[in-house]
Amino acid sequence: MVLFAPKKILAPLDGSDNSFRSLDAAIFLAKKSEAELVIMYSVSVFPSIEVQTVDPIKCQIEERRFAESMLKKAELVCRKNNVYPSKIIANGTPGYMILKYAKSNKIDLIVIGSRGRSAVREVFLGSVSNYVLHKSPVPVLVVK
Numbered sequence: 001m002v003l004f005a006p007k008k009i010l011a012p013l014d015g016s017d018n019s020f021r022s023l024d025a026a027i028f029l030a031k032k033s034e035a036e037l038v039i040m041y042s043v044s045v046f047p048s049i050e051v052q053t054v055d056p057i058k059c060q061i062e063e064r065r066f067a068e069s070m071l072k073k074a075e076l077v078c079r080k081n082n083v084y085p086s087k088i089i090a091n092g093t094p095g096y097m098i099l100k101y102a103k104s105n106k107i108d109l110i111v112i113g114s115r116g117r118s119a120v121r122e123v124f125l126g127s128v129s130n131y132v133l134h135k136s137p138v139p140v141l142v143v144k
Helices: 017-033 056-080 094-104 119-125 128-135
Strands: 008-013 036-043 086-091 109-113 140-143
Touching: 008 017, 008 056, 008 094, 017 036, 017 056, 017 109, 017 140, 036 056, 036 094, 056 086, 086 094, 094 109, 094 128, 109 128, 128 140
Parallel strands: 008 036, 008 109, 036 086, 109 140
Antiparallel strands: none
């Protein structure tokens, strides 16, 4: 019997409770399989309609600061569990950037929360987890 034992796990975060629940699952799996864990936050690029009503540079700076604080918080959770992750901040559409990173960095498993911070955007664009689940070339674990 062959068991799936990932060697490199990607845990995308967006700061939501669900993303931190998925981080807990990723930590558990990383410890059990002795896998490398990568935690990632993707800073969204605003569509032109949104940019017209806000200062895009200010929004990008605030989002970058938020990303850094979420990755720091996630790293502390990992270290408390004796897991020492790599941290990545990507710039772009979250679903696309998650898959791009997974493909180019030999990720074996993506562990992602079922819903994130932007519930309103899900209605119009579809959720990031749904996009990743359907487009990923590697296994995806969706955590509720």
